[in-house]
Amino acid sequence: MKKFSIVKHAKIFCSVSAIFILIGIVSMITRGFNLGIDFTGGSILDLKFDKAVTTTQVRDVLKDHKLGNSIIQLGTSGSSTKESQSVLIRTGVINDENRREVMTDLGSKLGTFQTLRVENVGATVGGELVRQAALAVVLSWLLMIIYITIRFEFKFAIAAIIALIIDVMVTLSTFSLLQLELDSTFVAALLTVVGYSVNGTIVIFDRIRENLKIHRRSESIGDMVDNSIWQCMTRSVYTSLSTLFAVVAIFLFGGETIHNFSFAMLVGFTSGFYTSTFIAGSLWIFFKNKGKVSTKVAVKAKKA
Amino acid sequence: MRWDNFSKFLVMVVGIVVAFAFFAKPLFSTVKQGLDLQGGTHVVLQAVETPDAKVDDDAMNRSVKIIERRVNELGLTEPVIQRQGKDRIIVELPGVKDPEKAIAMLGRTALLEFRNMEGKTVMTGKDLKDSKAVAEQNGQAVVTLDFTAEGGQKFADLTMKNVGKQIAILLDGEVLTAPVVNEPITGGKAQISGSKNMEDAEHLAILLRSGSLPVKLEVMENRTVGPTLGQDSKDKSVKAFGIGLAGIFLFMLLYYRASGFVADIALLLYTLILLAIMKALNATLTLPGIAGIILSIGMAVDANVLIFERFKEEVLAGRTMRSALDAGFSRAFVTIFDSNVTTLMAAAVLFYLGTGPIRGFAITLALGVLVSMFTAISVTRYILRFLVTSNICKNPSFLGARAPHSNEEVAK
Numbered sequence: 001m002k003k004f005s006i007v008k009h010a011k012i013f014c015s016v017s018a019i020f021i022l023i024g025i026v027s028m029i030t031r032g033f034n035l036g037i038d039f040t041g042g043s044i045l046d047l048k049f050d051k052a053v054t055t056t057q058v059r060d061v062l063k064d065h066k067l068g069n070s071i072i073q074l075g076t077s078g079s080s081t082k083e084s085q086s087v088l089i090r091t092g093v094i095n096d097e098n099r100r101e102v103m104t105d106l107g108s109k110l111g112t113f114q115t116l117r118v119e120n121v122g123a124t125v126g127g128e129l130v131r132q133a134a135l136a137v138v139l140s141w142l143l144m145i146i147y148i149t150i151r152f153e154f155k156f157a158i159a160a161i162i163a164l165i166i167d168v169m170v171t172l173s174t175f176s177l178l179q180l181e182l183d184s185t186f187v188a189a190l191l192t193v194v195g196y197s198v199n200g201t202i203v204i205f206d207r208i209r210e211n212l213k214i215h216r217r218s219e220s221i222g223d224m225v226d227n228s229i230w231q232c233m234t235r236s237v238y239t240s241l242s243t244l245f246a247v248v249a250i251f252l253f254g255g256e257t258i259h260n261f262s263f264a265m266l267v268g269f270t271s272g273f274y275t276s277t278f279i280a281g282s283l284w285i286f287f288k289n290k291g292k293v294s295t296k297v298a299v300k301a302k303k304a
Numbered sequence: 305m306r307w308d309n310f311s312k313f314l315v316m317v318v319g320i321v322v323a324f325a326f327f328a329k330p331l332f333s334t335v336k337q338g339l340d341l342q343g344g345t346h347v348v349l350q351a352v353e354t355p356d357a358k359v360d361d362d363a364m365n366r367s368v369k370i371i372e373r374r375v376n377e378l379g380l381t382e383p384v385i386q387r388q389g390k391d392r393i394i395v396e397l398p399g400v401k402d403p404e405k406a407i408a409m410l411g412r413t414a415l416l417e418f419r420n421m422e423g424k425t426v427m428t429g430k431d432l433k434d435s436k437a438v439a440e441q442n443g444q445a446v447v448t449l450d451f452t453a454e455g456g457q458k459f460a461d462l463t464m465k466n467v468g469k470q471i472a473i474l475l476d477g478e479v480l481t482a483p484v485v486n487e488p489i490t491g492g493k494a495q496i497s498g499s500k501n502m503e504d505a506e507h508l509a510i511l512l513r514s515g516s517l518p519v520k521l522e523v524m525e526n527r528t529v530g531p532t533l534g535q536d537s538k539d540k541s542v543k544a545f546g547i548g549l550a551g552i553f554l555f556m557l558l559y560y561r562a563s564g565f566v567a568d569i570a571l572l573l574y575t576l577i578l579l580a581i582m583k584a585l586n587a588t589l590t591l592p593g594i595a596g597i598i599l600s601i602g603m604a605v606d607a608n609v610l611i612f613e614r615f616k617e618e619v620l621a622g623r624t625m626r627s628a629l630d631a632g633f634s635r636a637f638v639t640i641f642d643s644n645v646t647t648l649m650a651a652a653v654l655f656y657l658g659t660g661p662i663r664g665f666a667i668t669l670a671l672g673v674l675v676s677m678f679t680a681i682s683v684t685r686y687i688l689r690f691l692v693t694s695n696i697c698k699n700p701s702f703l704g705a706r707a708p709h710s711n712e713e714v715a716k
Contacts, residue, residue: 044388056536072536073529076343081530088346088529121394122368122387129659136657140650147649151642188592188665191654192599195647195669199603202643203610235606235613242555242609243602246548250598253544255537258591265598 003230007222010282017166017271017279024173033176036183036260037071038125042092043099046116052083053110059256061109065102067091068256069181090121092181125184133187137194144198148205156205159283163275164197170271171264185261193268196243200236200276207232208281221288225281233277240273310694316687317569324572331579336399338382338590338664341538343530344398347407350524351391359391363518368393371410373514378406381588382660384532393521396529398588403526405507411521414511417474418462426462428516431455435512437505440497445505447512449494456492464488475508533591545594552605560612560704562697566687567608567680574604574672574679581671592661593668596651600672603644607680610636616705625692625700633685640681644673 006013055072062070075086094102099118107113141161148157171193175182207228215224247269251262351359351367368387375383375395384396400406416429434450451459462471463485472482473496481496499505531538553571556564578597582589615632623631647669654666692703700707 041386044394054536055530055534059534059536071532072534073343073346073532074535075346076528076530081535084530086527119389119392121389124384124386132657132659133662136654136662139657140653143649143653144646147646148642184661185591185595188595188661191592191662191665192595195599195650196602198646198650199606199643202646203606203639206639206642231617235609238555238559238609238613239602239606242552242605245551245555246598246602249548249551250541250544253547254541255534255539255544257533257537258541261591261595265595 003226005222005226006229006278007226007282007285010279010285013274013278014282017170017275021166021169021173024169024176027173027176031176031179033172034179034181036069036181036186037090037092038184039123039182040093041120041122041124042090043094043118044121045087045089045091045099045103045118047087047089047106047113048116049085049087049111049113051111052085053087054083055087057110058087058089058106061106062089062091062102063256064105065098067094067102069259071257086116129184130187137191148202152205152209155284155287156209158287159280160198160201160205162283163201163280164194164272166275166279167193167197167268167271171268174267175260175264180260180263183260185258186264189261189264190268192265193272196269197272197275200239200272201280203235204229204232204276204280205284208284221285225285229277229281236273236277240269244269244273305696306694308694309690310696313687313690313694316690317566320569320573320576324576327576328572328579331576331583335579335582336381336586336588338588338593339384339396339398340382340532340591341589342399343528343532344383344396345400345403345407346525346527346529347395347397347410347523348388348525349393349395349411349521351393351519352522354520357519359519364391364393366518367521370514370517371395374410374510376659377510377514378409380406382590382592382664392524396532407523407526409507409511411523412511413476413517413520414514415476415516416512417477418459419472419474420462420466421469421471427455427458429512430515431458432512435509437499437502437509439502444497445499445502447496447499447505447509449496449512451492451494453492456490459492459494460488460490463490475511549601552601556605556608560608561702562691563608563612563615563684563688563703566684566691567605567612569687570608570679570684571601571604573683574601574675577675577679578668578672581675582668587667588664589668590661590664592665596665596667596669597672599647600669600676603647603673604676604680607636607640607644607676608684610639611681611684612704615703619700619705620708622708625698625703626689628700628705629685629688629692629703633681637681640677644677647673 055074058072059068059070062068062072070092071090073088074081074084075088076084103115145157145161148160168190171190175186208225211224211228244266247262247265251259251266254262349371351364353359357363364387368385371393372385375385375397380397380400383398384394386394388394395410397403397406414429416432417425418427419425431451432449432455433452436448438446438448440446466485467487468485470482470484473480481498496508499508533541553568556567558564560567611632614636615628618628618631619625651666651670651673654662655670658666
């Protein structure tokens with residue numbers, strides 16, 4: 001049976017990612033991101049209930065007001081960590097009227113409470129952290145490029161970095177399109193996506209590198225890359241399925257506050273599987289051919 | 305069948321399982337956890353207006369920056385520092401051993417003054433470039449002062465004019481030390497002795513290098529609070545993490561049978577070693593740190609999948625189980641090595657340049673990858689070899705591979 005050629009359909013595969021990212025960029029420009037409490041600040045409510053309450057109870061009430069991902073901390077002066085009379089709630093930016101509604105609702109559902117303080121709070125994550133993170137990430141990519149260039153060659157390195165940039169962009173696009181909240185844990189999720197993507201791409205490239213050594217002239221580069229990708233297919237599918245299973249479990253059964261964290265990984269890992277399997281190899285061929293064309297041109301230029 | 309090798313296999317497997325059963329939970333509960341997972345101390349600092357220090361937006365923002373510096377210098381992982389309302393600052397510190405001491409330090413104005421005999425302030429903390437705590441040869445802890453160029457000039461001036469006289473160094477109006485000047489000090493450096501111990505000296509140095517607060521801050525409130533993730537969310541997430549891991553274990557077992565079983569055992573060992581190292585390093589586990597662990601587990605599983613897939617290929621190519629095993633390991637090793645080293649380098653950069661969550665992620669990722677290279681490759685290989693050489697079962701399907709020409713074998 002002739003296997004489906006991934007390389008020959010590279011344009012389709014690349015277009016899918018490109019179109020998705022383009023839509024994402026439009027969304028990022030027009031709508032931007034839905035920044036979470038860490039970036040925007042919001043309100044802090046410090047309440048003391050007459051009867052001890054649990055975080056679940058408080059969160060259930062907040063959910064009705066679309067504030068389910070607020071930071072809810074119990075004062076743990078007593079022996080129990082599960083329930084307490086004192087509750088500290090940090091919500092995103094809400095207006096006074098909303099806040100009053102939430103507080104009335106809390107009172108009617110969970111019993112009376114004393115309000116110790118209600119105030120606006122500032123952001124905990126400043127632009128500085130984001131800038132510093134971006135700098136660290138870009139430097140780590142440079143180092144990756146150097147390492148892959150030494151162990152493989154420069155064209156592999158560039159292809160791998162482009163593949164991971166696609167994954168990062170796809171994740172960012174998804175969050176902008178769905179207007180999901182970005183919080184400080186998103187940064188960590190994104191870093192995980194980068195690591196996952198590079199790992200997957202290197203596995204494929206390693207196979208290409210190996211097959212390149214025993215590569216015969218009769219076989220085209222495209223066929224060789226196709227074979228390499230298919231030889232890794234079982235591994236790619238198994239690894240992706242098992243890691244995705246774990247992330248899906250965390251997404252489905254994990255708590256409200258890590259929903260977006262696991263969702264970012266879910267999107268990024270899926271894209272990571274897609275790019276390393278369907279795009280990375282073709283990208284390498286593209287750069288390889290491009291190099292050839294330019295040397296040919298150079299040779300021609302010399303002759304002339 | 306060779307019982308000696310099989311019993312070695314059994315001893316290792318049982319040993320790891322028993323160690324895991326006994327140590328995993330106590331280890332996990334003693335590894336320090338961050339504010340997001342365990343909670344900590346919630347402190348509210350209130351700015352108080354004084355005749356010489358107005359409380360305004362600028363002063364508050366500068367105060368937040370200084371508090372941030374102080375907390376970071378204390379080496380606390382991912383604290384929360386947040387402005388509340390017009391004139392308050394919330395500081396949340398993850399499990400500090402001695403919260404009172406840390407809190408007392410946060411609110412200190414830390415105004416450093418150098419006065420001459422007449423009691424006139426000649427220079428202040430603004431003339432400082434750096435300050436460090438060092439131990440003298442006799443064990444005495446001192447705090448070194450490193451002046452700016454301008455400060456060094458001022459200090460040279462001050463000492464020159466006061467040879468044989470006493471000068472005073474004050475912190476928040478209290479005399480820290482009042483030495484008699486023997487000779488002019490022109491090197492731009494000085495030191496303060498008299499700290500009770502190294503910790504005290506360290507705290508003083510932190511206060512001095514983080515600068516003085518532009519306003520007076522008072523501790524208004526101080527109490528312990530639960531995790532910022534929310535206890536409910538945390539409990540659910542721990543369960544979800546368990547389900548995810550169980551899925552991976554089951555998957556390895558179903559697809560790779562005995563090999564998968566050994567890989568699972570290696571993952572148990574991985575967990576134990578990682579926890580032990582984190583505990584030894586006194587590292588703090590946070591949610592970003594868990595992201596790093598998820599990635600490193602993913603890579604460990606990937607390493608085993610790579611090895612076992614190679615093993616299958618080699619068996620299909622007609623090798624014996626033992627040589628296929630060796631070939632599978634050595635050929636997959638190159639792949640695993642390259643991807644792991646790339647990840648390690650990235651983690652190193654993130655660790656050195658990143659702060660807060662980035663650092664938390666990088667450290668567990670780097671440790672996780674290092675540990676998994678040992679467990680997923682060396683340990684798995686070692687245990688599997690005992691299993692294969694024990695000849696307990698000669699059918700490769702036992703190790704999740706298909707035998708070549710299996711019809712012929714049946715015919716024989």
